[in-house]
Amino acid sequence: MVRFASAVLIVACLLTLSACRQAATTSTLEIQEHDIEEGTITFSFTIDKAGWLVLHPATSEGEPDTSEELGKSYIPSAGEWTNDRATPEAVETDCTFFMVLYYDEPADGVFTFTPGGNQDPPVEVEGEIVQDSFTVPAAPSYVELTQNVSNNTITIEGLTYQAGLLVVLRPATPEGELDTSTMIKVWEIPYAGPFKFTVTTPGTLDEGDILFAVLHYDDPDDNLFSFTPDGDEDLPVKVDGSVVLDSLEVSG
Known part of the structure; x- marks a missing residue:
């Protein structure tokens, strides 16, 4: 069963008023x-x-x-x-x-x-x-991968409207597709809203390898990642029918 992130409204309006300009007669x-x-x-x-x-x-x-x-x-x-x-x-x-x-x-x-x-x-x-x-206007949930070669790090950032989701870092198959059988690292996203994680580039990766970051539900809510390709736990988050993910090619 595929579930979608709930439409939680997140609005913080900072109404900081400047100095009064002049007396007003009509509002x-x-x-x-x-x-x-x-x-x-x-x-x-x-x-x-x-x-x-x-x-x-x-x-x-x-x-x-x-x-x-x-x-x-x-x-x-x-x-x-x-x-x-x-x-x-x-x-x-x-x-x-x-x-x-x-x-x-x-x-x-x-x-x-x-x-x-x-x-x-x-x-x-x-x-x-x-x-x-x-x-x-709507800003759908997303995840984005970037690499900083100079300090040997990978950054995963994005936006979600539901607390307690998981973002999973995975390698690619030899054909360059998402390898759902292997997990490099998983993070829990504790709050709804923007998120950002940074990790040292895994030493097992070579230049030209493909990395994927995928957004998942934590369902059941147990802080454990129990997704399997044929199972119904911790399914990927989808927006408009597409899994929320991003990929990058590792640079040397």
């Missing part, structure tokens, strides 16, 4: 740039009194899910903030997020909004909530 919020590949989005907003800038996920209907708060930043006074940045982390499926402005009412510096409540209400202009959205 606005706009996301100007959406350069997720470079790791940031750029946004500007104005608010007419102290409040909050809050990051929410989207509901299945494409509206802000105000019952869930992913990040927030306190806005101490009325003013205009321009070219501020947020840094979202990778997500396994395309995900939409909303930035929403709220007033700090009562003025206590504590975000106490609840859906249907009357504290820290969303900012509205002409009956419309002041908000904007952006979509983070």
Whole structure:
């Protein structure tokens, strides 16, 4: 039975606000740039009194899910903030997020909004909530192999959305295919997210040999690698039907 990594949402939005530029009379919020590949989005907003800038996920209907708060930043006074940045982390499926402005009412510096409540209400202009959205495109799980000839090391790095997976280093068959009968080394990936391991290039390898790194489930969850080509334990992770792996040719 092939299983897929669960779609765990990993979003850390660093809402670090720059200094207030000027007094504001009309509240606005706009996301100007959406350069997720470079790791940031750029946004500007104005608010007419102290409040909050809050990051929410989207509901299945494409509206802000105000019952869930992913990040927030306190806005101490009325003013205009321009070219501020947020840094979202990778997500396994395309995900939409909303930035929403709220007033700090009562003025206590504590975000106490609840859906249907009357504290820290969303900012509205002409009956419309002041908000904007952006979509983070999917970044599938992957593994990548690189070699540093100068210090005789191999680096295995990648991204996963499930803690406790295994990454396995294997040689190639004489035909240059993945040799699933031989294992050089295995690592447990303790956390979801990016991972990186470095190992001294195995002395059994010669220049021109092929190495593979393959991502596997630890199922059963026993911290032991028990995969066999004909078995059903510790199966390889697949994305869109393909095993998550990478290979490299060893240099001298």
